[in-house]
Amino acid sequence: MNFVKELGEAIGKAATILQPDVVRALKATRDREAGPARVQLEAILENVRIAREGKVPICQDTGTISFFVKLGTRFPHLADLLQSLPEAARAATKAVPLRPNTVHPFTGKNPGDNTGRSIPAVTWEMVEGDGAEIHVLPKGGGSENCSTLKMLSPGVGLKGVKEAVVEHVVNCGGLPCPPTIIGVGVGGGADLSLKLGKMALLRPLGQRHPEPEVAALEAELEELINASGVGPMGLGGKTTVLAVHAEYAHRHPASLPLGIVVQCWAHRRATVRIRVDGTLEVA
């Protein structure tokens, strides 16, 4: 059994078709903007339409591919899945086509198929069950270059967290192609806070964290960042972020890690669900 075909399709779908929640958020942004900001949103929505209808990449930077897998503890096809993940990246690179984006950091060599050491990156999460849910997240370089880690002093508290996030996102200006989606990971350790920030991007736009304290932080950060006036593409306007998503883990008493992951407006993602009998569904 292999899942190369469907996983490859999901990568292609992510590269060419923006998910409806993102399109909805972009349309709402267009409707409240004016002047150069509105021109940017109209161009973005026209671009999204051309890409979908022509089955071409939304952006020429088709990103680095990563997978986030929720793996059922009784899922019986793990070996097949493991083998299929890099194969799917190769298949999609040819079929779409995708820009070859994996470079050896020492030799500069590019294998040309969007695979390499540890890439596509895979994050595994074990859950109760017999199926597997695979989220595909191809992410561009411009926005990833704006992601960062801050090791704050715990004494600064939640106010310090808010100020650090707002300062960072506003200082990025137009570089990450706003309106962006911000994933914030609070606590854990240095690595876990960034991982939580990235996983927060997988949540559909418009869906808040289930815990009211975290949901309130998300809403407040959105409002504060949007009050900056940076606007779409850093040309000025009301919308700098489409959404802020936060996740947390318990922290060491002496540490307050803050992972900030920045995602461009072209928030490309897709999901594959594999059932216990090996049948699949791509969404």
Place this chain on the structure above:
Amino acid sequence: MDRVLTTPISEQDARALKAGDVIYVSGTMFTARDEAHKMMLERGSPLPVEGLALFHCGPVAQKAGAGWEILAAGPTTSARMELFEADFLRTFKTRVIVGKGGMGEKTLAALGEVGAVYTHFTGGAGALAAKAVKRVSAVHWLEELGMPEAIWVMEVEKFGPLVVAMDSHGKSLYKDLSIIVGKNMEAIRARIRS
């Protein structure tokens, strides 16, 4: 009515543009990133470029018969070309620069001196850009520089929308905005700390 400028664009037409205007370009556009800027200043241009549009872009191109087809062609970050752009404008007199993110003081001064504008094209809108490219008329220095850095000469029709972000009268939307954002941030910090 959409305002379309057709190449070759005159100094007078470029000077008539004001920051905040939205324009489209038809005619000939060529790409140049860091390496191409450097090499053109060292060796001279492989084609006459006065009055043309300069695009900061490394396209995804694919062989199509004897020629080439552009699949995606969004703008790259223009700030990297700040090193070369003032000399480039004085030497080659391109009238419209297309990029994203804006450029610095040296380029702003040269735009005024030469009579040219810097325009912003929506970052990430690679499919929209490729649709306005009607054909690739030439590619220069492909062997030496590789696909993203080569000089791609493209015939375009109504390429845009382009927001004039820096004009020949010393006005820069980025400069103006950074002052506003700075003031807004003071109020935001006060709110968080209260």
